[in-house]
Amino acid sequence: MNKNVFSDLAEKFDTILKDDARIETYREDTMFRGDPDAVIRARDETDVRAAMKYCFVSKIPMTFCGSRTSMTGASIPTEGVVISTERLEGIIDIGEHQGRKTITTRTGTITAAVQKAAEEAGFYFPVAPTSRDDCRIGANVATNATGEDSFKYGPIRAYTRRLKIWLADGTEKILERAASEKPSWDRNRAGYVLDWKNPIDLFVGSEGTLGFIAEVTLDLLDRVPHYFSALAPFPTNRKALEFIVATAQSTDLKPRALELVDASALDVMRTHTTFPRLPEAAKAMVYFKQEYQDEADRDQWLGRWFSVLEKASTPDLVTAVLIADTQKDRENFRLWRHHIPSTVNERARKFWDAGGGKVGSDWWVPIPKLLEMMDFFYTHADALGLPYMAYAHVGSGHPHTNIICANASELKKADELLLTCCRKAVALGGGVAGEHGVGKIHRNLLSIQHPLSAVAKMRRWKEEYDPLFLLGRGNIFD
Numbered sequence: 499m500n501k502n503v504f505s506d507l508a509e510k511f512d513t514i515l516k517d518d519a520r521i522e523t524y525r526e527d528t529m530f531r532g533d534p535d536a537v538i539r540a541r542d543e544t545d546v547r548a549a550m551k552y553c554f555v556s557k558i559p560m561t562f563c564g565s566r567t568s569m570t571g572a573s574i575p576t577e578g579v580v581i582s583t584e585r586l587e588g589i590i591d592i593g594e595h596q597g598r599k600t601i602t603t604r605t606g607t608i609t610a611a612v613q614k615a616a617e618e619a620g621f622y623f624p625v626a627p628t629s630r631d632d633c634r635i636g637a638n639v640a641t642n643a644t645g646e647d648s649f650k651y652g653p654i655r656a657y658t659r660r661l662k663i664w665l666a667d668g669t670e671k672i673l674e675r676a677a678s679e680k681p682s683w684d685r686n687r688a689g690y691v692l693d694w695k696n697p698i699d700l701f702v703g704s705e706g707t708l709g710f711i712a713e714v715t716l717d718l719l720d721r722v723p724h725y726f727s728a729l730a731p732f733p734t735n736r737k738a739l740e741f742i743v744a745t746a747q748s749t750d751l752k753p754r755a756l757e758l759v760d761a762s763a764l765d766v767m768r769t770h771t772t773f774p775r776l777p778e779a780a781k782a783m784v785y786f787k788q789e790y791q792d793e794a795d796r797d798q799w800l801g802r803w804f805s806v807l808e809k810a811s812t813p814d815l816v817t818a819v820l821i822a823d824t825q826k827d828r829e830n831f832r833l834w835r836h837h838i839p840s841t842v843n844e845r846a847r848k849f850w851d852a853g854g855g856k857v858g859s860d861w862w863v864p865i866p867k868l869l870e871m872m873d874f875f876y877t878h879a880d881a882l883g884l885p886y887m888a889y890a891h892v893g894s895g896h897p898h899t900n901i902i903c904a905n906a907s908e909l910k911k912a913d914e915l916l917l918t919c920c921r922k923a924v925a926l927g928g929g930v931a932g933e934h935g936v937g938k939i940h941r942n943l944l945s946i947q948h949p950l951s952a953v954a955k956m957r958r959w960k961e962e963y964d965p966l967f968l969l970g971r972g973n974i975f976d
């Protein structure tokens with residue numbers, strides 16, 4: 499690409515060019531290393547739109563990035579310009595409109611700040627990725643993010659009421675749902691939603707490939723719920739999984755989060771400096787959260803949970819269940835949970851130079867198929883002989899399995915296992931991506947999930963909105 503275009507960009511915008519050491523930060527996310535030609539650190543929305551118009555005319559590929567916590571290389575380009583939203587922070591409006599409580603925010607606002615602003619106004623925004631202290635709300639919409647509490651609250655699509663979008667050439671589009679429209683709780687994050695009726699659903703989860711999300715309006719819930727968090731130890735992975743399957747299908751228990759921490763993930767959790775000592779017999783954990791109305795209601799819920807735990811675990815482990823009912827204690831639980839992916843990502847990063855790293859899964863299955871799927875994964879992972887673990891949103895049939903590979907040949911084998919597991923998950927009625935999208939590193943999974951005709955349909959939508967394939971090049975499509 500002509501070098502002059504980039505120097506020209508640098509004159510117009512706050513730009514980091516390729517020979518500037520600061521570009522290093524924008525070269526990789528947790529899973530992928532790319533090679534941007536330049537980074538535009540937009541000072542405001544006018545900058546973004548002007549930069550997009552410039553790049554469109556000069557046919558420069560554009561990749562939008564928030565905080566680059568993506569797990570798929572989606573915010574890291576292999577060519578062209580990065581447009582960063584890191585300075586586009588701030589809440590625009592919170593209030594009631596047409597009978598709905600909503601928050602309108604600029605795209606680069608950190609997710610935790612959106613939640614805090616909602617709570618300060620007496621409302622509640624429940625979609626909380628465990629990365630919420632780092633990631634940005636526009637990117638959450640672009641990935642259709644979920645979080646720890648997705649068991650009860652689902653993905654951000656379900657709350658996305660209005661988007662201000664700029665197409666590749668800078669044209670503005672306002673996408674909005676009617677006050678009565680209820681969005682779906684789709685599980686699939688592989689490519690675009692196939693049966694969308696409102697284009698807002700096409701843009702949610704489009705991984706920066708259709709347009710720039712400039713402004714987001716989200717539905718809020720009426721009030722901040724009371725809840726307690728619990729970490730319940732189990733003697734085996736199997737016992738923890740059986741408990742999760744039974745609870746997910748129970749009509750009595752109504753958790754807002756229901757997650758697995760398997761034996762190896764628990765070993766990582768135990769390395770957190772504030773994690774308490776657990777009995778040696780604890781070989782797995784179930785992490786759940788329960789909402790309640792008042793103290794009496796809380797005590798009833800605690801009684802109900804303990805009575806099922808007594809049947810499902812062992813007496814010594816039931817007495818070791820950890821409960822958090824204050825903001826500070828719940829936050830500790832969240833940090834211990836977050837310690838698992840952040841530690842694993844750090845460990846895996848050390849093997850990048852040797853061609854290794856982490857192979858992480860995002861497949862999901864319907865709950866009645868979960869035990870079969872997990873047996874399948876554990877049997878194959880044991881045979882592989884590499885360090886691995888499974889944790890996270892298992893109550894929704896959606897674990898994250900991580901295999902750590904020291905070199906390229908181990909990585910190849912783990913990648914093959916990922917493909918095998920994805921085929922199995924689809925055969926069981928599930929999918930290849932339940933949370934992170936496919937980005938660059940998992941776009942090969944699209945054809946496991948969808949027939950060629952469906953992928954061709956997605957490509958036609960992409961061509962309609964971005965005919966030159968300038969946006970998020972390499973994400974979803976080759």
Ligand SMILES: Cc1cc2nc3c(=O)[nH]c(=O)nc-3n(C[C@H](O)[C@H](O)[C@H](O)COP(=O)(O)OP(=O)(O)OC[C@H]3O[C@@H](n4cnc5c(N)ncnc54)[C@H](O)[C@@H]3O)c2cc1C
Pocket residue numbers: 527528561562563564565566567568569572573583605626627628629632633634635636637638639640641642643644645646704705706707709710711712836839840933934970973
């Ligand atoms: C430790 C850890 C825990 C995580 N936990 C969760 C979790 O619980 N749930 C979950 O869903 N994800 C989770 N993630 C993944 C990640 O945090 C989410 O995908 C998040 O939405 C990415 O936000 P970001 O600001 O880092 O975006 P980036 O990684 O910078 O970008 C992500 C995608 O959004 C696009 N994008 C960014 N801004 C815009 C915009 N303004 N317009 C259009 N496209 C845009 C990018 O092009 C890219 O395709 C986790 C990641 C880590 C590292």
